Amino acid sequence: MKTQYDDIIHLPHHVSKTRPQMSMLDRAAQFSPFAALTGYEDAIQETGRLTDTKVEIGEEVREELDRKQQYLQDIIADRPEITITYFVPDERKAGGSYTSHTGSLKRIDYYERVFVLTDGTKIPLDEIADIESECFRGIL
Numbered sequence: 001m002k003t004q005y006d007d008i009i010h011l012p013h014h015v016s017k018t019r020p021q022m023s024m025l026d027r028a029a030q031f032s033p034f035a036a037l038t039g040y041e042d043a044i045q046e047t048g049r050l051t052d053t054k055v056e057i058g059e060e061v062r063e064e065l066d067r068k069q070q071y072l073q074d075i076i077a078d079r080p081e082i083t084i085t086y087f088v089p090d091e092r093k094a095g096g097s098y099t100s101h102t103g104s105l106k107r108i109d110y111y112e113r114v115f116v117l118t119d120g121t122k123i124p125l126d127e128i129a130d131i132e133s134e135c136f137r138g139i140l
Helices: 024-029 040-048 059-074
Strands: 081-089 096-109 114-117 122-124 128-132
Touching (some): 081 122
Antiparallel strands (some): 081 096, 096 114
16 A cells, blocks of 8 residues: 655654754753643642631639749759640741640740740740640648
């Protein structure tokens, strides 16, 4: 059977003498999908990322936290080991997350309103939801 391309089908592939040959990577990039909306995929993922809302603690819990804080201030020279659960606001959207950090208490800075731990961590007093420690057992 004869086709219209029989006269050129067996000719060698043409290689330009004036233009450099394209690399395989650049050649493949020509056929990659085109992203018309740059950043759209990132925006979708960011919108889908879940954050918690900050829970407003009640008066009883606030009083208990105040008692624990006062007791810690009294024994601060012993560098008590504490576990603090606190709210960390999200930098990109409304809400945030609750996290816990364990360490030895170095000082309570009432001017900056933070707990300072021996590892350098600063935890804002207003974001604290709970304080746990062995030193509270049997006392509070």
